[in-house]
Amino acid sequence: xxxxxxxxxxxxxxxxxxxxxxxxxxxxxxxxxxxxxxxxxxxxxxxxxxxxxxxxxxxxxxxxxxxxxxxxxxxxxxxxxxxxxxxxxxxxxxxxxxxxxxxxxxxxxxxxxxxxxxxxxxxxxxxxxxxxxxxxxxxxxxxxxxxxxxxxxxxxxxxxxxxxxxxxxxxxxxxxxxxxxxxxxxxxxxxxxxxxxxxxxxxxxxxxxxxxxxxxxxxxxxxxxxxxxxxxxxxxxxxxxxxxxxxxxxxxxxxxxxxxxxxxxxxxxxxxxxxxxxxxxxxxxxxxxxxxxxxxxxxxxx
Numbered sequence: 001x002x003x004x005x006x007x008x009x010x011x012x013x014x015x016x017x018x019x020x021x022x023x024x025x026x027x028x029x030x031x032x033x034x035x036x037x038x039x040x041x042x043x044x045x046x047x048x049x050x051x052x053x054x055x056x057x058x059x060x061x062x063x064x065x066x067x068x069x070x071x072x073x074x075x076x077x078x079x080x081x082x083x084x085x086x087x088x089x090x091x092x093x094x095x096x097x098x099x100x101x102x103x104x105x106x107x108x109x110x111x112x113x114x115x116x117x118x119x120x121x122x123x124x125x126x127x128x129x130x131x132x133x134x135x136x137x138x139x140x141x142x143x144x145x146x147x148x149x150x151x152x153x154x155x156x157x158x159x160x161x162x163x164x165x166x167x168x169x170x171x172x173x174x175x176x177x178x179x180x181x182x183x184x185x186x187x188x189x190x191x192x193x194x195x196x197x198x199x200x201x202x203x204x205x206x207x208x209x210x211x212x213x214x215x216x217x218x219x220x221x222x223x224x225x226x227x228x229x230x231x232x233x234x235x236x237x238x239x240x241x242x243x244x245x246x247x248x249x250x251x252x253x254x255x256x257x258x259x260x261x262x263x264x265x266x267x268x269x270x271x272x273x274x275x276x277x278x279x280x281x282x283x284x285x286x287x288x289x290x291x292x293x294x295x296x297x298x299x300x301x302x
Contacts, residue, residue, distance in 0.1 A: 006037040006085040011239025013088040015123035018050040020107035031066040040072040052126040122268025125246035127224040146235035170202040175288040181210040190215035245269035252294040
């Protein structure tokens with residue numbers, strides 16, 4: 001069977017197609033020639049990682065997939081036995097109606113059944129060995145900080161000047177960054193971001209003084225490997241929180257008040273502590289206290 005799935009989505013929205021996609025593949029009686037149509041950007045490597053254990057080159061594979069390709073264009077004349085678009089807008093609407101997780105909505109729309117359990121709602125990404133030779137992997141026991149979100153209203157280019165709905169004002173990171181250095185004095189602390197991101201001027205001196213360094217533009221495959229070995233991820237609602245869920249990284253997540261927790265909270269990560277907050281009104285002291293609680297919990301679990 002030749003099957004084409006289209007997924008034009010951000011990191012988190014893309015990762016949550018994995019439970020539905022895998023279940024659909026397992027239901028098929030014949031081997032599948034799988035094609036994923038997506039954007040030619042940093043998200044493209046996510047898709048092979050969703051089904052790597054089903055690929056024919058894997059010795060332990062279920063071998064449901066005969067071949068797989070990730071493409072950025074499909075000729076109109078090419079024939080497929082099955083076509084489907086993972087439309088996050090439609091899934092979002094269904095999640096609002098049923099008050100259910102995005103992964104469950106993708107599955108409902110595709111016509112497959114996944115249980116509404118924490119384990120079933122975990123995004124699947126199986127990284128392969130490092131492919132970027134200039135990166136010294138694995139960076140052992142890193143503490144990761146993720147401050148940025150591409151979908152935050154404060155980054156809306158069409159309507160500049162909107163207050164943030166996800167990203168914290170920079171001064172609200174100060175107490176947390178100092179707490180991280182205090183709690184993890186011997187471990188590397190790295191700030192994650194896209195290639196165009198930078199540590200804000202308001203935090204630059206604090207970061208320099210405390211050995212907190214940027215680590216921007218890391219390919220997602222390598223970043224997943226780093227997360228697999230990380231001590232902790234401190235993040236807002238963004239792609240990093242969902243990639244971390246796929247690796248079960250200890251995570252302290254500051255989830256926005258503008259989103260219901262049913263929608264895209266990475267509940268499939270058994271190692272997550274979260275608080276729901278409005279970034280404009282939340283007190284720095286509250287976030288600091290919640291971070292201390294999460295660190296204590298994760299240290300005790302070890």
